[in-house]
Amino acid sequence: MRKRFKRIGALIQKESIQIVRDWRTLLMVLLLPVLEMFLFAYAVSLTVDHIPTAVADMSMDSQSQAFVNALIASGYFDVETYVADEKAAVRAIDEGQVRAGIVIPPDFSARVARGDAQVLVLLDGSDSSTVSSGYSAALAVAQARGMELVVEKVNRMGMGALGGGPSGDVTALPIATSMRVLYNPARDDMIFVVPGLTAILLQVMAIGQAAVAVVRERELGVDEQILISPARPLEILVGKMAPNLVLIVVDMLIIVLFGIFWFGVPFRGNPWVFGWLSLLFIVSGLGLGLLISTVAKTQKQAQQITMLFMMLCMLLTGLIYPREPMPLLVRAVGNLIPATYFVRIARGIITKGVGVSFMWRDVAILVGYSVLVMVLAATTFKKRLD
Amino acid sequence: MENGVAISSRGLVKTFDTREGTVRAVDGLDLTVRRGETFGLIGPDGAGKTTATRVILGLLRRSAGESHILGYDSMRDTYEIRERVGYIAQQFALPADLTVMENMRFFASVQGVSRREQARRIPELLGFAGLSAFGDRLAGRLSGGMKKKLALACSLVHEPQVLMLDEPTLGVDPVSRREFWEMLGDLRAEKGVTIFFCTPYMDEAERCDWVGLIYEGCLIAHDSPEAIKKKVPGRLLEFTPSDFVPAWRAVEEMDGVLEVQTYGAMLHVFVDDVARRREEIETAMATQGITCQGTREIEPRMEEAFISLIRRQ
Numbered sequence: 001m002r003k004r005f006k007r008i009g010a011l012i013q014k015e016s017i018q019i020v021r022d023w024r025t026l027l028m029v030l031l032l033p034v035l036e037m038f039l040f041a042y043a044v045s046l047t048v049d050h051i052p053t054a055v056a057d058m059s060m061d062s063q064s065q066a067f068v069n070a071l072i073a074s075g076y077f078d079v080e081t082y083v084a085d086e087k088a089a090v091r092a093i094d095e096g097q098v099r100a101g102i103v104i105p106p107d108f109s110a111r112v113a114r115g116d117a118q119v120l121v122l123l124d125g126s127d128s129s130t131v132s133s134g135y136s137a138a139l140a141v142a143q144a145r146g147m148e149l150v151v152e153k154v155n156r157m158g159m160g161a162l163g164g165g166p167s168g169d170v171t172a173l174p175i176a177t178s179m180r181v182l183y184n185p186a187r188d189d190m191i192f193v194v195p196g197l198t199a200i201l202l203q204v205m206a207i208g209q210a211a212v213a214v215v216r217e218r219e220l221g222v223d224e225q226i227l228i229s230p231a232r233p234l235e236i237l238v239g240k241m242a243p244n245l246v247l248i249v250v251d252m253l254i255i256v257l258f259g260i261f262w263f264g265v266p267f268r269g270n271p272w273v274f275g276w277l278s279l280l281f282i283v284s285g286l287g288l289g290l291l292i293s294t295v296a297k298t299q300k301q302a303q304q305i306t307m308l309f310m311m312l313c314m315l316l317t318g319l320i321y322p323r324e325p326m327p328l329l330v331r332a333v334g335n336l337i338p339a340t341y342f343v344r345i346a347r348g349i350i351t352k353g354v355g356v357s358f359m360w361r362d363v364a365i366l367v368g369y370s371v372l373v374m375v376l377a378a379t380t381f382k383k384r385l386d
Numbered sequence: 387m388e389n390g391v392a393i394s395s396r397g398l399v400k401t402f403d404t405r406e407g408t409v410r411a412v413d414g415l416d417l418t419v420r421r422g423e424t425f426g427l428i429g430p431d432g433a434g435k436t437t438a439t440r441v442i443l444g445l446l447r448r449s450a451g452e453s454h455i456l457g458y459d460s461m462r463d464t465y466e467i468r469e470r471v472g473y474i475a476q477q478f479a480l481p482a483d484l485t486v487m488e489n490m491r492f493f494a495s496v497q498g499v500s501r502r503e504q505a506r507r508i509p510e511l512l513g514f515a516g517l518s519a520f521g522d523r524l525a526g527r528l529s530g531g532m533k534k535k536l537a538l539a540c541s542l543v544h545e546p547q548v549l550m551l552d553e554p555t556l557g558v559d560p561v562s563r564r565e566f567w568e569m570l571g572d573l574r575a576e577k578g579v580t581i582f583f584c585t586p587y588m589d590e591a592e593r594c595d596w597v598g599l600i601y602e603g604c605l606i607a608h609d610s611p612e613a614i615k616k617k618v619p620g621r622l623l624e625f626t627p628s629d630f631v632p633a634w635r636a637v638e639e640m641d642g643v644l645e646v647q648t649y650g651a652m653l654h655v656f657v658d659d660v661a662r663r664r665e666e667i668e669t670a671m672a673t674q675g676i677t678c679q680g681t682r683e684i685e686p687r688m689e690e691a692f693i694s695l696i697r698r699q
Contacts (some may be wrong), residue, residue: 006495006496006498007495007496007498009495009597010491010492010495010496011490011496013495014481014484014492016412017483017488018481018483018484021483021484022483077540114537191455207582216480220482221477221478221479222479222480222481224445224475224477224478224479225473225475225478225479225480225537226496227445227469228443228445228471228473228475229468229471229493229496229497230468230496230497230498231496232465280409365696383464384444384445384447384464385440385445385446386446386447
């Protein structure tokens with residue numbers, strides 16, 4: 001038994017020396033997440049404001065003008081042009097002149113007095129960010145004025161509104177949008193993004209590190225020399241994973257601390273719970289990386305697969321694009337990514353400050369995932385070359 | 387466990403399933419290596435040396451037959467074997483981003499060598515390998531010859547009873563090669579380690595106590611070097627003809643000529659009676675207008691023996 005610890009100790013020491021000695025990669029692993037956070041904060045904007053808008057005001061009375069002014073005042077709509085009617089507004093969107101249209105029917109003041117006023121908001125459906133922003137803003141303004149809002153998404157190129165004919169049905173918009181408004185009243189993007197981004201970054205880092213660590217040795221033939229030692233496959237596995245686990249945990253601390261102290265993201269939940277759950281999550285990522293290493297024959301392949309994973313994480317985990325409107329098959333693929341669950345957990349703990357009992361389903365899945373993935377990875381570590 | 391036998395295999399078979407079908411890389415290999423012996427597995431590329439070595443070590447799954455090291459079965463007692471055997475793979479690669487010292491300590495620790503023993507053995511082995519001054523050099527920055535010596539030192543740190551080397555001197559310069567063999571010689575003399583090595587270099591076979599000639603997956607000879615060389619019938623004449631191809635053709639047809647091998651620009655002719663046939667050959671050449679230079683009798687070496695034996699398969 002003491003020999004086993006000695007062996008594992010030697011393997012961990014070797015892996016640690018190798019990680020630290022490759023200071024370029026080490027630096028990248030530690031700093032890249034910070035760089036990405038900066039990119040998200042200052043380069044990417046998830047909230048679209050100053051949307052170019054066409055206004056078709058068919059009432060031209062005090063109420064209608066007040067409404068249009070309220071929209072302009074919100075900062076979300078910039079009136080580019082005044083058009084005659086709905087058709088003209090749609091055409092303006094089609095031609096790309098504007099990205100939204102406001103259509104106010106005739107007798108607006110009278111209807112407001114009666115309490116059944118309606119305003120039609122046309123949104124450029126090809127850009128979901130515009131849709132989300134435009135919808136939220138228009139809704140806020142309309143609700144403030146106690147009226148019903150009819151929203152349509154117009155597809156550019158005149159292909160008709162999504163989910164219906166050219167005159168469009170009212171399209172259901174995702175609940176995530178309102179969630180954003182609920183917990184993010186100032187709608188500060190970074191508060192929304194950081195928790196989810198943490199999940200994605202940790203996921204990709206963990207997978208990448210684990211996969212490359214194994215494949216690199218195999219590529220060089222070092223694995224045969226290690227295999228001929230009495231080290232058991234499980235010990236080799238632990239020796240590879242332990243130092244990388246520490247590395248990614250350091251990464252996590254860097255990301256979270258940066259988020260809190262630089263971007264001012266409030267950490268509303270229990271940090272210990274978050275810490276343990278993130279540990280679990282990182283383990284699942286490392287396990288996935290190990291599984292990838294069994295498929296990838298060269299480091300390049302391992303990198304490519306990691307890239308693919310990053311893409312999937314960005315698109316399917318609910319970080320940017322809400323998952324509810326996704327087709328079943330696509331959503332199922334997202335379900336296979338551990339980050340999907342941790343995005344929810346991270347947001348739950350950091351942004352909402354809820355306890356584990358609210359997220360027990362996600363936590364349970366994450367636990368099961370980690371165990372499964374580690375078991376699978378362990379069985380693929382063989383004690384022979386074939 | 388048979389006393390005195392370090393390595394043995396009976397009817398060892400290893401097959402691979404490839405796209406072209408099943409390949410029998412090792413096809414019924416029987417060999418025995420006694421304790422303290424130096425055994426050379428000699429054969430051309432693709433004969434199955436590396437595969438056989440790996441199967442005996444338990445690095446590849448055995449398809450059929452038996453194989454043991456120190457009485458331990460290759461498949462069942464894999465870890466016992468790994469604790470007692472040192473191995474340098476053909477594509478040996480030590481972690482290049484660890485220093486010489488770190489490499490030694492890693493292999494020692496993973497073999498369970500105690501700290502105290504490490505403090506004693508590591509400097510000794512580094513001195514033995516001529517690497518004492520390079521303790522802090524990254525392994526990847528060593529020359530080819532030095533890397534091999536480091537690999538040797540790492541494989542000896544747990545004081546194994548058996549050392550298995552797969553083409554240890556491949557790609558190494560002649561000077562380093564000689565140093566390497568001197569090191570092995572010292573090892574044998576002082577510690578009585580059983581050494582098993584694979585090589586395509588026939589001259590290295592001369593250094594062995596016992597040789598196994600392997601060809602297409604099985605042994606075509608399993609004997610001492612002298613005995614193998616005696617297996618070639620007749621005596622060996624060597625000469626350089628002025629006109630190569632006609633000389634070759636002519637000599638092959640002559641009486642008393644058992645076998646003709648080419649060696650660069652020279653012909654190696656195995657004859658039954660040196661004195662008689664030498665004259666006959668020279669006469670025959672002269673009639674064709676071919677002169678013979680440097681005609682002399684030489685001792686058959688492993689190469690000639692090997693080629694002769696292969697031809698007879």
